[in-house]
Amino acid sequence: MLSYFLAVLAACANAASSVLQRKANREIPQNENLSWRLIQSLLHKPVWFGGILAVTVGFLFQASALGVGELAVVEPILVLELPLTLILASRVFGSTMGWREWASTLAMTAGLAGLLYFLAPAPGASDNVEPYVWLIGIGVNLAVVGALVGWGRQGPAGPGGGGRVSSSHQAALFGIAAGAAFGLTAALMKGMTTHFSNGFGALFTNWQIYAMVATGVLGIFLVQSALNAGRLIAAQPGLTLSDPIVSILWGVLAFHEKVRGGTLNLLLAALSTVLMAAAVVALARSPVLADDHRKGARDQPGRPQQEPQQGGQPQSESPHPARS
Numbered sequence: 554m555l556s557y558f559l560a561v562l563a564a565c566a567n568a569a570s571s572v573l574q575r576k577a578n579r580e581i582p583q584n585e586n587l588s589w590r591l592i593q594s595l596l597h598k599p600v601w602f603g604g605i606l607a608v609t610v611g612f613l614f615q616a617s618a619l620g621v622g623e624l625a626v627v628e629p630i631l632v633l634e635l636p637l638t639l640i641l642a643s644r645v646f647g648s649t650m651g652w653r654e655w656a657s658t659l660a661m662t663a664g665l666a667g668l669l670y671f672l673a674p675a676p677g678a679s680d681n682v683e684p685y686v687w688l689i690g691i692g693v694n695l696a697v698v699g700a701l702v703g704w705g706r707q708g709p710a711g712p713g714g715g716g717r718v719s720s721s722h723q724a725a726l727f728g729i730a731a732g733a734a735f736g737l738t739a740a741l742m743k744g745m746t747t748h749f750s751n752g753f754g755a756l757f758t759n760w761q762i763y764a765m766v767a768t769g770v771l772g773i774f775l776v777q778s779a780l781n782a783g784r785l786i787a788a789q790p791g792l793t794l795s796d797p798i799v800s801i802l803w804g805v806l807a808f809h810e811k812v813r814g815g816t817l818n819l820l821l822a823a824l825s826t827v828l829m830a831a832a833v834v835a836l837a838r839s840p841v842l843a844d845d846h847r848k849g850a851r852d853q854p855g856r857p858q859q860e861p862q863q864g865g866q867p868q869s870e871s872p873h874p875a876r877s
Contacts, residue, residue, distance in 0.1 A: 705726035728790070
């Protein structure tokens with residue numbers, strides 16, 4: 554039960570991080586996407602430091618949860634980040650949650666509970682992962698991240714500057730890439746926690762902690778690019794879902810965590826996953842996560858995400874997204 558509680562706290566911290574980082578990214582031109590200029594601009598935004606502090610706290614809660622629980626149990630709970638993001642965004646951006654948001658939140662919770670119940674993940678051999686498994690797994694994981702980033706660079710935001718992918722799709726692709734990087738970070742974090750019993754100093758003599766920091770930084774960088782390329786409504790679903798999916802694959806394939814067998818259990822687990830994914834899509838389309846209402850503004854490269862209205866006042870977050 555402690556791992557469940559810590560995972561929920563991690564989801565809360567991640568939700569706060571998403572909203573604060575998006576708030577910081579809204580006024581930065583898209584042509585700084587996927588470059589260190591974006592980070593330099595964000596360094597002048599105090600709210601961004603709040604987002605980084607929140608994600609750091611989330612990592613600490615996540616590491617604590619993985620220290621006492623299984624990867625295939627802890628990571629799916631982080632999907633709760635999306636409804637928590639929705640609730641917080643409604644307060645920060647001045648919109649309200651309706652029946653669709655609350656119903657989708659309940660459906661997501663039910664799907665998550667069903668997935669954990671029907672799979673019933675059991676402990677594996679997280680302290681006995683062969684070096685070649687780490688090498689292959691990390692290589693495949695990073696290749697997927699690289700392919701998604703390469704695809705996303707064809708969009709209008711950033712140095713790629715192409716037009717084959719809309720900015721919303723670009724934000725979604727960078728969000729999925731960031732989630733996949735965080736899934737790898739979680740796997741490395743799980744590998745690192747196996748050394749807790751050898752004392753705190755032993756953590757710094759193992760390679761996992763340094764690889765974890767590197768992939769964590771990569772994930773944070775990609776999150777900035779996702780939140781700068783398009784709206785939170787576009788970036789959040791892929792970020793929310795890809796992290797636990799990648800983590801579960803690591804848990805089952807690398808750490809040999811056991812899941813409950815049987816055709817009926819696997820079918821019910823699949824149905825629970827579909828319910829959870831449908832709820833994520835419904836929540837992600839909520840007007841609460843929309844942060845502009847000028848038609849086509851989000852798809853114009855090189856423009857700030859927030860423009861002044863007549864009279865020079867900045868636009869506020871609108872609960873009604875533009876539809877193209």
